Amino acid sequence: MRYAAAALTLAITAVFALSLLLRKKRPSVWGRLELRDGTSLELKNRESLVGGSPSSDVCLTTSRRRVPEGVIERDGSGCKIHPIGKKSEISVNGTLIKKAAAAADGDVLTIGGAETVFKSAEVLPEKARAERSGGLYLLLVLALCGALFSSFCFVLKPSDFTPYAIGFGGAAAASVLLFIVNRAFGQGAFGVDAIGLTLSAIGMSVVLSSSPRSVYKELICLAAGIAIYIVLTLFLRSGAGVRALRRPIAILGLALIVFALLTAESILGAKNWIRIAGVSFQPSELVKIAFVFAGAAPLYSVFNKRNLIVFIAFSALCVGSLVLMSDFGTALVFFTAYLVTAFMRSGSFATVALSASGAGLAAVIAVTARPYIAVRFSSWGRAWELYNEGGYQQARTMTACASGGLFGLGAGKGWFKTVFAADTDMVFGLVSEELGLITAFSAVIMILLLAVYAAKSINGEKGGFYAIAACGAAAIMLAQLALNVFGSLDILPFTGVTFPFVSNGGTSLIASWGLLAFIKAGSASADGKRGG
Amino acid sequence: MRKLKRRAVSILLIAVLIIAGLGVFSARLYNDGGAWAAFKGNGNVYSSGRLKTGSLLSREGEALLHFTKDGSEYSEDADTRMSTVHVLGDKYGNISGGAASLYRDELISYSFVNGVYTEEGESVRLSVSAELSKAALLALDGRNGAIGVVNYKTGEILCMVSAPTFDPEGDGTDVTDGAYLNKFISSGFTPGSVFKLVTLTAAIETIPDLYDRSFHCDGACEVDGVKITCTHAHGDMKIEDALAESCNCTFAALAAELGADTMADYAKRLGITESFTIDGARVSAGKYEGGGEFLPWSGVGQGRDLVVPASMLRLVSAVANDGLVPEFSYKYGGSGAERRLIPEDTAQKLALMMSYSVAKTYGRENFLGLSIAAKSGTAEVGGGREPNAWFVGFSTDESFPVAFVVMIENGGSGTYSAGRAANAVLQAAKNLF
Numbered sequence: 001m002r003y004a005a006a007a008l009t010l011a012i013t014a015v016f017a018l019s020l021l022l023r024k025k026r027p028s029v030w031g032r033l034e035l036r037d038g039t040s041l042e043l044k045n046r047e048s049l050v051g052g053s054p055s056s057d058v059c060l061t062t063s064r065r066r067v068p069e070g071v072i073e074r075d076g077s078g079c080k081i082h083p084i085g086k087k088s089e090i091s092v093n094g095t096l097i098k099k100a101a102a103a104a105d106g107d108v109l110t111i112g113g114a115e116t117v118f119k120s121a122e123v124l125p126e127k128a129r130a131e132r133s134g135g136l137y138l139l140l141v142l143a144l145c146g147a148l149f150s151s152f153c154f155v156l157k158p159s160d161f162t163p164y165a166i167g168f169g170g171a172a173a174a175s176v177l178l179f180i181v182n183r184a185f186g187q188g189a190f191g192v193d194a195i196g197l198t199l200s201a202i203g204m205s206v207v208l209s210s211s212p213r214s215v216y217k218e219l220i221c222l223a224a225g226i227a228i229y230i231v232l233t234l235f236l237r238s239g240a241g242v243r244a245l246r247r248p249i250a251i252l253g254l255a256l257i258v259f260a261l262l263t264a265e266s267i268l269g270a271k272n273w274i275r276i277a278g279v280s281f282q283p284s285e286l287v288k289i290a291f292v293f294a295g296a297a298p299l300y301s302v303f304n305k306r307n308l309i310v311f312i313a314f315s316a317l318c319v320g321s322l323v324l325m326s327d328f329g330t331a332l333v334f335f336t337a338y339l340v341t342a343f344m345r346s347g348s349f350a351t352v353a354l355s356a357s358g359a360g361l362a363a364v365i366a367v368t369a370r371p372y373i374a375v376r377f378s379s380w381g382r383a384w385e386l387y388n389e390g391g392y393q394q395a396r397t398m399t400a401c402a403s404g405g406l407f408g409l410g411a412g413k414g415w416f417k418t419v420f421a422a423d424t425d426m427v428f429g430l431v432s433e434e435l436g437l438i439t440a441f442s443a444v445i446m447i448l449l450l451a452v453y454a455a456k457s458i459n460g461e462k463g464g465f466y467a468i469a470a471c472g473a474a475a476i477m478l479a480q481l482a483l484n485v486f487g488s489l490d491i492l493p494f495t496g497v498t499f500p501f502v503s504n505g506g507t508s509l510i511a512s513w514g515l516l517a518f519i520k521a522g523s524a525s526a527d528g529k530r531g532g
Numbered sequence: 533m534r535k536l537k538r539r540a541v542s543i544l545l546i547a548v549l550i551i552a553g554l555g556v557f558s559a560r561l562y563n564d565g566g567a568w569a570a571f572k573g574n575g576n577v578y579s580s581g582r583l584k585t586g587s588l589l590s591r592e593g594e595a596l597l598h599f600t601k602d603g604s605e606y607s608e609d610a611d612t613r614m615s616t617v618h619v620l621g622d623k624y625g626n627i628s629g630g631a632a633s634l635y636r637d638e639l640i641s642y643s644f645v646n647g648v649y650t651e652e653g654e655s656v657r658l659s660v661s662a663e664l665s666k667a668a669l670l671a672l673d674g675r676n677g678a679i680g681v682v683n684y685k686t687g688e689i690l691c692m693v694s695a696p697t698f699d700p701e702g703d704g705t706d707v708t709d710g711a712y713l714n715k716f717i718s719s720g721f722t723p724g725s726v727f728k729l730v731t732l733t734a735a736i737e738t739i740p741d742l743y744d745r746s747f748h749c750d751g752a753c754e755v756d757g758v759k760i761t762c763t764h765a766h767g768d769m770k771i772e773d774a775l776a777e778s779c780n781c782t783f784a785a786l787a788a789e790l791g792a793d794t795m796a797d798y799a800k801r802l803g804i805t806e807s808f809t810i811d812g813a814r815v816s817a818g819k820y821e822g823g824g825e826f827l828p829w830s831g832v833g834q835g836r837d838l839v840v841p842a843s844m845l846r847l848v849s850a851v852a853n854d855g856l857v858p859e860f861s862y863k864y865g866g867s868g869a870e871r872r873l874i875p876e877d878t879a880q881k882l883a884l885m886m887s888y889s890v891a892k893t894y895g896r897e898n899f900l901g902l903s904i905a906a907k908s909g910t911a912e913v914g915g916g917r918e919p920n921a922w923f924v925g926f927s928t929d930e931s932f933p934v935a936f937v938v939m940i941e942n943g944g945s946g947t948y949s950a951g952r953a954a955n956a957v958l959q960a961a962k963n964l965f
């Protein structure tokens with residue numbers, strides 16, 4: 001039984017990694033641009049950059065200029081063409097366009113002087129492939145829930161079983177439910193769901209070990225998280241609706257964070273908790289979802305500098321508010337997501353370098369003006385020297401990691417849970433101690449694989465919006481992961497952020513599922529049947 | 533879209549950094565995991581800083597100290613408890629350098645693969661014999677001091693008793709001044725004539741005609757203007773008789789001839805004034821001061837010289853083992869490491885003279901059934917108190933390779949009081965071989 005959790009998490013990680021490695025899906029052709037000389041250029045991506053520059057998706061060598069001229073977007077059976085920049089030279093049937101214009105089969109598109117004829121191609125609906133691995137994932141996740149429950153049973157009296165049975169029973173039920181929904185909507189790509197479920201099951205073990213009474217709260221939040229996940233993934237399938245909601249959601253997010261700044265209670269150093277009707281939550285967690293929405297953009301608007309400036313301003317407001325709330329960890333998470341998103345949108349190292357140095361300067365000013373901030377980071381790298389002071393938590397996290405060995409002491413059998421924040425900021429130590437390093441490392445690798453999944457799913461079948469959103473969401477998870485794990489192990493400064501899905505914390509769990517929706521939506525296979 | 537795909541490398545870069553971070557952590561865990569797990573804050577193996585798993589066994593295999601969730605349990609036999617408490621350490625950490633803290637990495641049974649997971653605690657078998665320890669405590673006969681016995685081939689410490697001692701399971705009323713002190717490794721005492729071994733070593737190596745010389749003693753003499761006295765007039769003698777008779781005049785003159793720097797150099801080389809460790813437990817350094825008026829008496833082991841019993845034991849172990857001394861260890865089987873303390877031929881010369889001392893002065897009949905080489909010491913401590921009694925040496929029998937040090941505070945004559953205790957301990961030690 002001691003080896004079961006390690007074996008199962010390792011198996012789920014391996015299956016997911018393998019499916020990523022083997023996944024090779026090429027988008028099919030939905031249109032063509034035919035040139036005068038008879039050559040024909042295929043349109044495969046939902047959004048394709050066209051122009052004379054060699055880095056364009058569709059490169060017109062006969063074009064006068066060596067720059068991208070516009071973006072051709074698939075629109076029903078026809079297409080929409082978006083000019084990029086003021087100098088763009090695109091005309092549809094001889095009329096120079098300055099705004100997006102529709103084009104139909106047979107229309108003449110002149111791009112940078114190169115004359116082409118748009119021909120639409122019929123896309124053959126591919127047979128929805130049965131997701132064979134979906135069942136296997138479900139089986140493994142259910143087995144993991146069972147294994148974790150049995151592990152607890154070894155240290156419990158039968159009369160105390162109830163919360164544990166409810167916790168893992170609930171997690172198992174949620175897994176089955178998600179599997180059914182996934183099948184019902186023909187979504188496929190259950191691997192992503194399985195990763196979320198596996199990490200949530202590990203999180204359930206953490207909650208049950210450290211505070212069994214919180215299991216009901218955890219279950220409710222898991223249910224809410226999965227509900228948001230289902231709604232978001234389904235909603236994200238409708239391209240136009242998503243774009244329309246982008247701005248309102250961004251404004252809502254900003255409003256939430258400003259509201260938090262004004263009213264939030266200070267709990268344990270960071271002033272980022274809001275209490276409504278006896279339920280306290282961290283608004284910054286939910287703002288992560290809005291942030292991803294705000295950062296994502298369709299390909300054609302990526303080339304509009306004004307859009308980027310708006311996004312930079314939005315990010316600065318978010319990060320700034322978090323710093324004012326003394327929540328430096330979350331501020332760093334947002335900043336990382338901002339850097340990745342800004343780079344995805346601009347491709348400019350200058351923007352990234354400028355932002356980073358700007359933030360660095362701001363940090364120096366902040367530390368100079370408020371020296372107590374520096375004190376919080378002064379124990380970094382000296383955990384063993386200050387093991388009963390500033391390095392208290394980090395030293396004990398390392399001790400917990402060493403104590404568990406590869407297979408752990410068994411769920412509920414560790415000591416580390418009695419250390420303050422072991423189930424949240426230092427959860428890597430708790431998982432290592434009780435479930436072993438293999439499980440803890442697997443949990444980390446699962447998040448890394450989600451990032452690889454997000455990066456790999458940019459194969460053009462879905463537009464720029466999804467690609468940027470998926471990578472933005474992945475960046476948030478990676479930043480949290482790095483700060484949580486390495487902060488508690490004294491490799492990075494200890495800032496106190498949560499490990500996605502695994503840390504005990506309701507809002508964090510809900511937000512993790514919300515972010516996961518973007519990663520799943522980034523992949524076309526999540527849409528099941530094509531052409532939807 | 534091709535551009536976006538390329539730019540997505542940015543998140544893969546973060547992922548790679550995280551993998552690098554995991555690498556750093558794994559390397560640290562691999563190297564320092566044992567120390568992390570043995571950290572006293574680890575509630576899996578400690579309760580309020582006290583171990584809750586593992587056992588320390590005697591050489592004979594009996595449990596000397598057993599750690600449980602509810603606390604620690606010492607041997608059921610009170611004499612065993614009192615004679616081994618300085619080896620093991622007490623419940624509250626008053627005794628430093630106890631085996632319970634030296635071997636805690638092993639007691640918590642840490643391994644990289646299993647962490648501290650264990651069905652039942654790990655036991656560590658010590659080299660220390662419960663029977664020999666009891667015999668040594670008995671030989672001290674209520675007097676303060678220290679007795680150490682070591683296997684000079686393996687470095688295993690067979691017994692280490694320090695007195696005054698106390699019962700670690702007791703209520704604390706028997707704890708007297710100095711009971712928490714492990715005098716074998718932590719206390720420096722005026723060595724008296726046992727220090728002549730240091731002077732002799734320096735003389736053998738630096739005075740070419742030492743063996744050809746004849747020394748004369750009238751019972752008192754003046755060296756460098758300092759008056760030196762002997763127990764009686766030794767007359768004319770060779771160096772080996774000077775050692776056997778423990779002639780102060782001879783050794784004071786040798787010290788004066790060698791000079792303070794040479795003497796200090798040998799005291800250091802022979803490990804007398806250097807600190808060393810026994811499985812991580814620090815042995816205090818002794819002291820040598822031979823400047824000015826102290827020089828003549830310093831060669832006799834009086835004046836300001838201080839020697840820690842463990843260092844003296846190490847020195848005679850090296851003499852016994854042709855100059856090589858194995859690293860001392862409290863663990864069964866020893867540590868396996870050794871270093872050269874004395875050149876081989878010098879060690880052999882010293883051994884021969886120490887054997888001769890037993891034959892001529894201490895009397896073989898006082899060590900029946902044993903074949904030993906030794907040096908006694910009767911160290912004046914002043915203040916009207918009895919001198920400290922020393923007796924150090926080793927068995928010359930290859931099948932019984934033990935070296936010993938006996939130091940009895942205010943014990944009187946080295947030969948009679950410490951020598952007798954040494955005999956009692958060695959007779960008991962024979963049972964171990």
